[in-house]
Each structure stands twice: as structure tokens, then as C-alpha cells.
Amino acid sequence: MTAVAGGFGPLLPEEWEDAAALVRQGFGIPREYFDRSVELFGPDVMRGLRAGPETDRAGQVVACAAVWPMDQWFGGRPVPSCGVAAVAVDPAERGRGCGSALMRGVLEEARAGGAALSVLYPATLPLYTRLGFGRGGVSFDWSAPPASLAAGPPPGDGRVRRTDAADASHLAALRRSLLVSGNGLVERNEGLWSFALCPDGVPSDVYTLDGPAGPEGYIAVAPPAKRRLAVADLCLLSPRAVRLAQGFLGGYRAQVDRVSWRGGPDDPLILLAPDSGPRADARDEWLLRILDVRRALEARGYPPGIVGELTLDVSDSLIPGNSGCFRLRLSGGKAAVYPLPKGVGGSEKAAGAVLSLSAAALATLYSGHKGPGVLRQVGLLRGGEDAMALAALIFSGPAPWMPDRF
Ligand SMILES: CC(C)(COP(=O)(O)OP(=O)(O)OC[C@H]1O[C@@H](n2cnc3c(N)ncnc32)[C@H](O)[C@@H]1OP(=O)(O)O)[C@@H](O)C(=O)NCCC(=O)NCCS
Known part of the structure; x- marks a missing residue:
């Protein structure tokens, strides 16, 4: 029997050997480089997924990733983010959901720990887009x-x-x-x-x-x-x-x-x-995941001269707390965000300027990587002209980039 999604959690030092082997197979990274990274980023950086008890590899590490907290700056203000690197699945277990299960564990833990965003460089897109990552910026x-x-x-x-x-x-x-x-x-x-x-x-x-x-x-x-x-x-x-x-x-x-x-x-x-x-x-494009819509929108800065209200109707199949309508009230370069109560039958009462989009499309809009016009053109966002014009102003700014690769 092969490994299925077992336990997610921090890796113990005695499991680093296994993680180093996964990273070697995933990226061709030699052991010295792995050890240097763990030493520099700290011993609590590694996460792993262990095979479930019903498998013949029960308890063994079948997937790993490195995670660390850091601030990522948007609109002149720091936003708490979770960097993710070295996502690797045992070559013998690929294509069976381990990578997805590992990443779900990573995102859940980061959100619970206070991160509003998560950022990574993808080697493959479908795995991450299905988990709600959107294109965030370039290098x-x-x-x-x-x-x-x-x-x-x-x-x-x-x-x-x-x-x-x-x-x-x-x-x-x-x-x-x-x-x-x-x-x-x-x-x-x-x-x-x-x-x-x-x-x-x-x-x-x-x-x-x-x-x-x-x-x-x-x-x-x-x-x-x-x-x-x-x-x-x-x-x-x-x-x-x-x-x-x-x-x-x-x-x-x-x-x-x-x-x-x-x-x-x-x-x-x-x-x-x-x-x-x-x-x-x-x-290269890096990907951004909005882990907490309200926290992310309130933490970043905005162009100072904009005063207005925009409602974002967000759908997120992975993080239920992100799904719903959020009203942004902009002034003085900051946003106050009010989740709107669900109405009868689950629908929210959203009036005024409203944009409807997925969490992944919101990540792309939020970072300023793509504006609302092009997102609507390709079907990633819906909204009337007032909402489009306001969103273009709110999320305007320098093109997002990052020289650091991880
Ligand atoms: C990419 C990787 C982490 C995916 O892990 P996995 O356990 O195979 O992924 P899952 O079974 O959860 O599948 C999720 C999606 O990942 C993609 N995927 C699956 N196997 C893959 C592979 N061997 N290579 C690339 N992408 C793959 C598919 O899009 C898949 O969705 P689908 O089955 O609907 O097509 C794994 O293949 C791996 O370790 N590759 C080498 C290292 C690497 O590239 N890491 C990513 C760094 S960002």
C-alpha cells in the first residue's frame, strides 16, 4: 500500500535526513546546502507530511517544505507573510495528493499563526493555483x-x-x-x-x-x-x-x-x-496566497488621496473564513475592512461598488501585479464600471517584484 495523507507537522531533527533526501530528489540540492539553509533559517523551519497509519510506510516522511515568517511590503506597509520553499514529495509517492495535503497543512498553520499572506516560487503551477495561489509579481x-x-x-x-x-x-x-x-x-x-x-x-x-x-x-x-x-x-x-x-x-x-x-x-x-x-x-513569477482577507487588506498601505468604499465578494474553496463580502473603507492611505453579514439563504447584502473574484484573483489584484481591467477581460473578476475604476485607483502602485529567490 502507498502513502496517503498522514500527519502534517514540524519535522524532528532525526527526520532531517529523510527531508534532505526528498529535497535532493526534488531540486538536486546537495546535503551541505540543505544543512546550511536549516542552520541559517533555524531548526524549526522544516515541515513534513508523514504517511498515514493504514499504509506500509506508516509514520515515514513522504513530503517536506520549509516555512518561515517574514514581512512582505505592499503600499508602504509591512504585511505578515509566510515564505514557503523546498516543497518536495518522495518520487515514489507523487501524484497521490501528498503535495496538496502538505501545502494545506502549511497554509492552515500559517494562517493560525497570524500570517495574512503566503508567498512562493512555483516549479509547477496547477498544484498551487488549485490551493488558491495567484500570480503575485516577478523577478x-x-x-x-x-x-x-x-x-x-x-x-x-x-x-x-x-x-x-x-x-x-x-x-x-x-x-x-x-x-x-x-x-x-x-x-x-x-x-x-x-x-x-x-x-x-x-x-x-x-x-x-x-x-x-x-x-x-x-x-x-x-x-x-x-x-x-x-x-x-x-x-x-x-x-x-x-x-x-x-x-x-x-x-x-x-x-x-x-x-x-x-x-x-x-x-x-x-x-x-x-x-x-x-x-x-x-x-520568473512568484505566487501569492491571501490567507486572511481582512488582515491582508487592513495591513497593506494604499495611495493616500483615495477616499471611497469598495465591496469585494470573495470566493475561497479552501479557507471558509475568506469567503464572503468584505467592505473596504479607504481613507488616509489605510483601509478599514468590514465583513458583511450573510443574508437569508447565505447571500450577503452587497450594495454600491462590488467586485466578485476568487481568492487567487484577489492576490493578483492586491499585489498590484495585474489591474482589474485585465482580470475582468480574462474572466477572473466581475464588476461594474464604478467598482472597476475605484479598484484601479486603490490597487495602483509600482509593479511588484522581488530579487530574493527561495
Ligand atoms: C510538485 C510536487 C510537489 C507535487 O506533489 P504531488 O504529491 O505529486 O502532488 P499532488 O498529488 O498533490 O497533485 C497536485 C497537482 O500537482 C501536479 N503534479 C502532480 N505530480 C506532479 C509531478 N510529478 N510534477 C509536477 N507536477 C505534478 C498536478 O497538477 C497535480 O494535479 P492533478 O493530479 O490534478 O494533475 C512533486 O511532484 C515534487 O516533489 N516535484 C519535485 C519538486 C518540485 O518541483 N517541487 C515544487 C517546488 S515549487
């Missing part, structure tokens, strides 16, 4: 010949300075401006900082991009190898910082053929590139 791999980035002499009132990255707190202070002004970026814990600055376990060299009053950004680079320079992390907060970074990267033109970095769709180095040398090597 681009950009690359360019270094000479095509340099745009004239660097600014005379700025300089590039090598800095000690052992303590990332001064980098985190700079990066906070990106979190506040962007959408979708995650506040890094120690593990995410380590992956950002030491992607292969080797520390990058970090340089701050200074103006007259102090750093206006930073750039972290791995040592050049095989005529490529990999930018591990990048934060450019001013036009001067962009010009400093352009000059810095252009300085590698005799050593490397291409410079690569991760960014969003509106990447400053791309927008200010003097020629057409840069290109997108990859564009």
Missing part, C-alpha cells in the same frame, strides 16, 4: 555587457566605497527605502540576507554608493569568473547611486563579457542604459 534576471552600462564619467560629488558586510544592518537600513517605495519586497531575515550576499556560500564584496551626505545605495558583487560578473545584491536609491553603479560595473569591461543582476521590471540600470545591450535572461 527578472538581467544581464548586459559592462560597456553598455557605463554612461559617461561618474558624478564628481559621489564615490564608491568598499564596506564591511559582516553586519548587514547598515545595508538593511538603506534597503528599507526600497521596501517602502516598492511593492512585494520582503524584509530579509538572517537567512535571506545570507543568501543575498553569499549566494553560493562565498561572501560577496560589498560597496556603498556615497553622496555628499552619506550612502545612497550599495552593490554586492561576487568575484568575476568565466568572464562574467554576478551582482549578488543591489540597492540604488538616487540618480547619483545609479550613475555610480553604472561606472563601477563599466569598470569591469576588460575582465568580463557580461554583468548579471536581479531586479524588477522597472530596473534603474535598464531604464538608464545608454544602449540596447542589456537583456532579460529570465522572468
